Amino acid sequence: MEFASDNTSGAAPEVMAALTAANDGYAPSYGTDPIMDRVRALIRDTFEAPEAAVYLVPTGTAANSLALSLACPVWGTVYAHEEAHIVVDECGAPEFYIGGGRITGIAGAHGKITPGALSARLAQTPQGGVHHHQHGALSLTNLTEAGTYYRPAEVAALTALARAEGMASHMDGARFANALVASGASPADMTWRAGVDLLSFGATKNGCLGVEALVVFDPAKAWELELRRKRGGHLFSKHRYLSAQMEAYLTDGLWLHLARQSNRMAARLSEGLAALPGGSLVHPTEGNIVFASLPRWLHRKAMAAGGHYYLWPFDQSLDGLDDTPLSARFVCSWSTTEAEVEAFLDLLRAD
Amino acid sequence: MEFASDNTSGAAPEVMAALTAANDGYAPSYGTDPIMDRVRALIRDTFEAPEAAVYLVPTGTAANSLALSLACPVWGTVYAHEEAHIVVDECGAPEFYIGGGRITGIAGAHGKITPGALSARLAQTPQGGVHHHQHGALSLTNLTEAGTYYRPAEVAALTALARAEGMASHMDGARFANALVASGASPADMTWRAGVDLLSFGATKNGCLGVEALVVFDPAKAWELELRRKRGGHLFSKHRYLSAQMEAYLTDGLWLHLARQSNRMAARLSEGLAALPGGSLVHPTEGNIVFASLPRWLHRKAMAAGGHYYLWPFDQSLDGLDDTPLSARFVCSWSTTEAEVEAFLDLLRAD
Amino acid sequence: MEFASDNTSGAAPEVMAALTAANDGYAPSYGTDPIMDRVRALIRDTFEAPEAAVYLVPTGTAANSLALSLACPVWGTVYAHEEAHIVVDECGAPEFYIGGGRITGIAGAHGKITPGALSARLAQTPQGGVHHHQHGALSLTNLTEAGTYYRPAEVAALTALARAEGMASHMDGARFANALVASGASPADMTWRAGVDLLSFGATKNGCLGVEALVVFDPAKAWELELRRKRGGHLFSKHRYLSAQMEAYLTDGLWLHLARQSNRMAARLSEGLAALPGGSLVHPTEGNIVFASLPRWLHRKAMAAGGHYYLWPFDQSLDGLDDTPLSARFVCSWSTTEAEVEAFLDLLRAD
């Protein structure tokens, strides 16, 4: 009954098999391995972006921070949802990689920024004043931290506002596959056709050990990105082990298959939680994360029985009146099974 | 006939097996996995340092840069051999992590700094002048880039000079195992007993996929290091895959066993190359790297037959008079076999 | 009728005279001039802080940024009012000097943070989580950007919260003299006795050409500050010209005398504006800045006649219905005269 995060899951068997296969013999180092050539082609193909620069890094924080260091000048601010990973969960890595800079959080229901909110915030610091931070970049998280997703048209509306202010747009796709299969959109429609300039294309949470692709749709940035990756200590000498994970992930639609599984499990869990006495959803369940509110006594029961998930926000207490509703986050991964979900729901449903 | 680098080799079977085993089921993330508890104990035990802070990162550049960011203030300079990896091969990563800072290269035969050279350089910028960079840290590479190693007494003499100037001492041990088995010293004697404060304890080159331990002998630095690692994007969510590599590496002396193999192969290769007509050694062969000079015609022959290694320095040319001696670097790894070495030497010996 | 800012005023005659006097002959450079010895003694005396480190810099942004670089680690966030100069008017200088870091703005009426608001914000990112920015420093602006001032007891309550979280407290005193004479407190009561660790002690706006003292009450930080000042390019070679301004400023209570004048003029202006038809105060007038609301037609009239001040916020328009109230900021300086204030009020009062 593990719903704490999708990062507590392991790697998919296909990925482990590829890793083992890649271990055979000698291979060129630092990204010149032949597997990487295939990965590059696969990603360009997947995104219908034959010129895109494609680089692998081991963590999502590295991908986001490197992307933002390309997009945002040292005197700029990155606009993002106030609950975005880059705002609350990266200990200043984006500011470190940018070399100063700032991140400006914007409020918005269900983890999403609206064009109105973005416009209003941009208007507070108009271009051309030397005293304040300059407009730097836009960063959208898809799947959002609230488990919802931006539709391509929503992405396009926001990136258009960014572009009008001279800003590049980044997408934090730590759970990109979950957003994509939920939307039914093509990778290209969800990204560059909707105005996204740089994508953190996550794979770790969705069945890999530790690899993310940084996809930069403007190939003119390729060399700068190579240098920044090296300078961040993220260029692997035995790079084939990153390449192999990503190749397996993209082969035969494994990545989409795994994301569909986690989304399906979340949908089932969501339905079950909402149907419990006193149960309700905090955000719409659109991907692999469920935010639901349950009476305190149900949380006590679930946790006592070994259910693993987080109250969200974290500063709620299990101590107190039984019927008080407490909100919580439940995450399904590629390895979550129907049996796990049902066992958890049965536990909660039991008298 | 692969002697280009020890990073073109794969991972040892024991390491791959541990990785596969670690993939079973769910595991806590971000370094709280139980394997990491065992790794921490293993390293503390290995180094007879029960309080040491131990953290894993994926690359040697990350380990070095994080270590130096702990050791050197933003206004300091790191003293290192002028051919050290941090000087010539990290694209400014140490300066980036330090947050400015500088690295001052010091010349020295066979990749080693002498106490005299260090003292002379330190005297050029005495403490207390606000105009120049301050004494920041000392960084020693062991095994050195020239394939030699510092004896514990040599390390102690240099770190004593550093300490007298208020500087911490770092050891870049990307090939620590090779230096250690060559010296016969204990890990503790080679490091903290010789005045080393921070160690980049390499494993990638010597049989892992991508993992290095950062060992900080002053436990008071632990929390700062955790924060800096996260901020650099080097905290793995699925951390068990770093832990598992390192556990296997340290179990049953695998790391020493692998290093002995590469050192032995280098010794054999070294002897063979020096005995060739026109052959001579550029540096003493003390670890797993051979620097030898051969007549140009021999290099041509070797490379034409598929021998893979680098002329060193790189700006020598294969074109020109046949008998001109050209120096080159040959690296053996844990996976180099006697058969490979002999085949290569036979090729060179053949008429 | 100049009320745009106190930085459009000149330097007081006593300051110019001191500058001219200091120009005589040779003088030691880089802060070793004898005038600086006297300045150091004067400031230590003024603040009853015989050990304080005292350094001069040319701008308020330099003073704030250097102070925060001493107080806040690279992975920390500085808590400040959301309208503080360091948040909205320094183009990222604090983040630059800190070396990353972040500034977290906190809302609060009349430019002031309340202990409740600070506590609530601190509770969102509890100590010990490696994923988020750490508690870095507290920065209070006194006189605030809203023209109000913190009482010593209010300062003490906020710095106590900071200290409990391990944070140092900084005071941006660009208009420190104005806050001080308004409060009637002693310099020591307003700063270190109330828990302030570092003070940007402004002089530029209040009658100098360009000089601010950075006063660090913990003398152990002195050398670090010297190095950071040099590294920021703020160490003057012909330092006597900074020293001379500050000496004159502190001699015979000139600084207090000048601040009383600007505060008095603001009080008079404030009273006059509030008494106008449709006039009202936006914030209490406690120092040398008046925030008042007037009908649009009055603003049109004032500006047409050469009144110089800013609508605040800036994105209000003079075009539109006549009676709409628009808020504005009016700043008095040491050189503002009763005649100027009266002329301006007469203009507004006239039919």
Add this chain to the structure above:
Amino acid sequence: MEFASDNTSGAAPEVMAALTAANDGYAPSYGTDPIMDRVRALIRDTFEAPEAAVYLVPTGTAANSLALSLACPVWGTVYAHEEAHIVVDECGAPEFYIGGGRITGIAGAHGKITPGALSARLAQTPQGGVHHHQHGALSLTNLTEAGTYYRPAEVAALTALARAEGMASHMDGARFANALVASGASPADMTWRAGVDLLSFGATKNGCLGVEALVVFDPAKAWELELRRKRGGHLFSKHRYLSAQMEAYLTDGLWLHLARQSNRMAARLSEGLAALPGGSLVHPTEGNIVFASLPRWLHRKAMAAGGHYYLWPFDQSLDGLDDTPLSARFVCSWSTTEAEVEAFLDLLRAD
């Protein structure tokens, strides 16, 4: 008998008079003062560069560091003479402003880099390798730290090499006026016509209180420079006091007149020192700095009588054998008089 540095001298009477005049009444702040409009025009005129971006900062370190932050990427290295101010006298300010980066010192006689030495150093780290620092920028000091100057043709030869490697060229002209009057070249010939992209145009040492112009010949960099200056804390609110100094400096050829005086005094001093028993020149005296070697007993005598100058390098001792030659640096300023020089020489000549 003050020859310690040109920064121990005061400001020229014309400059002080301009400062006093500028103090009259209110003036727009932050560089929008009308004096700055005139300064901009004067500098553009002086350099025959009608489009150049011109900004004022208070110190030479600020000018150099800001210039290099425009010229050199964060992953680049700046090539400079190993004794350049940015290498040995700025406590890491250039690296701080660049945001990492490195400075690579190159040896060369009499403070000057030769094209051969620059080429050789560039060849060590060819373009395109991701592992090492990239070619960042060239920085030439004119007048050099050795008191010599680069001829326009020498500057052109070096900047051509830089340009061929994609690097911009900076000139540290802390003593630009001294180099210029020595060479007889025009400001344009010495700078942009010889391939210089950014100039630190010093005024402080040559008769001002504290002001340097940063002249950027590519106007496309203007806005970036404005932002970087603000972010460094170097944008003066009461900017008129920087403008006024610079206007006076450039009016009626004052800057050239003052430099001619210091150069003339140095020539006279140089001749006198070389003619002393045991006296000789260490570097040719081409500007306002004399490097001469004298027997130890003469130094003892000079210093005992109040002669103020530095042994150079500083680690020579006055204690020891009388006849040992010790080298020293003597600097003349705009305010050095013939009487001072003669008095000093007479002292040394006396039995």
